[in-house]
Amino acid sequence: MVISVNNLTKQVPALDSSSGTMLDILKGVNLEIKPAETIAIVGASGSGKSTLLGLLAGLDQASSGEVILAGQSLNKMDEDGRAALRGEKVGFVFQSFQLLAGLTALENVMLPLELQSKSSARDDAVALLTRVGLAERLQHYPKQLSGGEQQRVAIARAFVTAPTILFADEPTGNLDKVTSKNIIDLLFEMNREKKTTLVIVTHDENLAQKCERCLLLENGVLNND
């Protein structure tokens, strides 16, 4: 398994609580994801989808339960240990693209490789950007690109480190229908080419249907759709 989740819970302090009342976001989630599998996690706004994604990717810590990512238990790691694991095994695509405004498309894609001190950073980034159809846009800044192009850059950046697992948080949330379709196609093409496990949090039914498995998160409980 690439990801194993056992009885995962997440509680946060209730906003209006001064007496220490806790709000349950996730209530005992169990999940297993196989290598190269594509999974969609769907649910209403506020159902805890992004929280689950954060926990699966080791961006946040669970209140209880266990997440095993690429064979390693995230519970036993400190934040720097989880960061190292993310750098090695995980890629991300976000709804708001999360490109750095001061960096060109090429530099944005090079950044994760530069952090790993890869000497081939530039060549790899150029290759990936060419693969996503942005060979002519290497030196453009995010603000000079359309939403779809920005998300392509983000996809290139996510795949450039050849991750084992890719987490996508509403990757089409900020895009129009036509662009969304193109982005979805690209994401799945890349997934097939690179044999990457794909975990997508989405509202987009088209996107969810393209996944091998679709899981519904409702009131903090995960069900098969």
Next chain:
Amino acid sequence: MTKHFLLAARLLVRDWRAGELKVLLLALLIAVASVTSTGLFTQRINRGMNDQAGQFLGADLLLKSPQLTDQSVINYAQRAGLGITKSISFSSVIVAHDEFQLTHIKAVDQHYPLLSQIKISAQLYGDERPVNYGPAAGEVWLAPRLFSLLNLKIGDKIELGETELQVAAVLKHDPGQASSFVTIAPHLLMNIQDVAKTAVIQPGSRVTYLTGFAGELKARKQFEKWLAPRLSGSQRLVGGTEGSQAVNSAMDKAGQYLSLASMLSVMLSGIAIAMTANRYGQRHFDQAALMRCMGASQKTIIRIFSMQLFILGVIGSLLGCLAGYLTQQGLMILLKDLLVTELPGAGVYPLISGFVAGFVTLSGFSLPALLRLKSVSPLRVLRNDIAPLTISSWFVYGLAVCSMVVLMWWQSGQLKLTLLVLAGVMVSVTMLFILSLLLIYLSRLILPGLSGPWKTGLLQIVRNQKSNQLQMLAFGLSLMILMIIFLIRTDLIHRWQDQLPDKAPNHFVINIQNDEVKAVQQFFAEHGIATEGLYPMVRGRIVKINNKDILDVAEDKTKLDESLKRELNLSWSKQIQANNKLLEGQWWSAADDGKAVISIEKGLARRLQVDIGDDLAFRIADQHISATIKSIRSVQWDSFQPNFYIIFPENVINEFPLSYISSFYLEPAKKKTLNQLIKNFPTLTVLEIDVIMQQVKSIMSQVTTAVEYVMLFVLFAGMMVLVAAMQSGMDERMNAAVVMRTLGAKKAFLRRSQFAEFSLLGLFAGVLAVSGTEIIAYLLYSKVFELYFELHLSLWIYGPLLSVCLILIISGFYMNKVIKQSPVKALRYA
């Protein structure tokens, strides 16, 4: 490490390209340039002043000793590459035409004078010519007074001990004369080779061996350092500026001002750096979160951002040093005609000091902002509202305050001034904060009565209270500092101009006998010469303090204060002199006439560790008189008027042998009147200080320029804070403007409401600044510069007006972009 360094450098280049670093780098550059150029300039002026003062000693350093100077000293000086001249100074009676006259004799070698020139003339009242050698063997040069007293003419012979010497010239000016201000006997210059023949120097004779040294500053310093511990109690090394109180006093104030201005420009740059670094840090939260997502550890994040800081520090400090050096050089070119002498070059210390200052400022003010990046949660990539943990305010402010104190203290070398400025700024910030709360409270009260753009503008201020308050404080503080620097500069310059008016006394006349007073006064009146009055003077030595012999009071006899080793000029007066200020105790009334009380100068009181009520005993002409200290005065030594350490009431020392002293202004064209004066009153000694005056004036003009020039740096630094403050709230303002445009606000309305908002912000900041200025100026005037303080009413009009204009200009530059953009575009990029 190298890989992170390269990545940090690459990210820095990208940030630079994106325009993130310009204000930060500029603020750093200004801080460093300010420290460097001020340091270079003051160092050059100081060195120039030392050199000029050296002209008055005839050497850079003068070793005075009752014994022959040890050969090891000469050898060391020679090895250090210093020029050396030996002379002997003593008093002896010379005889001519059966007349006897006690004379102050200086026998000089062939190297005398090392610096400056001797002025002689071939006739008693003839034109003088400068020469850079002393009299030949067998010849003497005499002061004009001796010609009158002994009825001599050029070519005559005088007897000195067992030899006869020929009068070869009239001695008009000897460079060493200024250092022997207390010498009343007329002056004679002879060749050192003739001393042995005279046989006047016998074992036990009172003789001073003078060894002059001149050379490069580095060699001098090295020599001074070597010599200091080897000096015996009776030896004294006189430096360039010693004894030149007038120059020192003026320079002290100028030095304090320059330190203050430089400190404040560094402080302002520090604030600008803190604000831009904070914004830089905030704008990099997303980058840090993303990098954490991509696997960067906290250590990597902190390493990358610290390295960026380091690179930025090196570049900014180097550029700052270069800018400081170039501006200082440029200023020297501009000042070329103004400077009397070419100033010597500066050392590398100011450059090093500027470089270090850059680093301390950058680290102290931006490290806290960058440290926050370390604690950015990677979860921020999913939830933008997650802010990194705040760092303890104690740490943030503590670091900034500590680095500021270290910097300011290091720069100024004055702990008192540093702490005073720091305390002043802290009190001001607190006060400005309270005032800003009050202004916002008042705004809330008047809001209901407003309409249109003014209401919108004021609403913006009230709604974004926190960020507006911060901007108001930053604006207010920097404007306040600018105003303080401007006020003090103006007052200092005025004070100097007042102190050295065009007709300030440029001659002293001493040795006026009691029976000559009326005739001398009449002479002055006839020749249209205005004097500063005639002051009686009795020579006396302090022998006891509180009934204890001074030799018993002093723990180390070799360290006796100079004033205890020689006779002082004592005087008496009914009223306190105009340029004196009573600090403690009381001035005497008519009832004190004849009472043994005194008023003492504050510096002497401090050095002798005496206070009101203590007794001092004087030996005057073999009699002892004891007097109680009734008051302590400050004396304006740079006034070029007769001044005294000790003053008695009338009828206490009047019966002792006395003479009078006066000072007066003489136009250069009337210089020949001096000859007439000496002809009429041969026993008078006239000290021509017009050369010293010119030196002081030249220093003043240099310092004034330096003062104005340092102000420019403070201005630049202040502008940087304004820009940084404006930038810090810009993102919020952009968003607000974009939303308003989207909701249908017309360009004109937006312009008007922004005009209203920034005008009000400027007005508030201006009021805060002026209030703070008055308080700090009061403290500085009364505690540091000893200047008279009064409220600056015009500032209450010009200050807020200037503030409004400045803020409107800077904000106009930024806000224009938002207004001109289409709402869609603006929304997309906001």
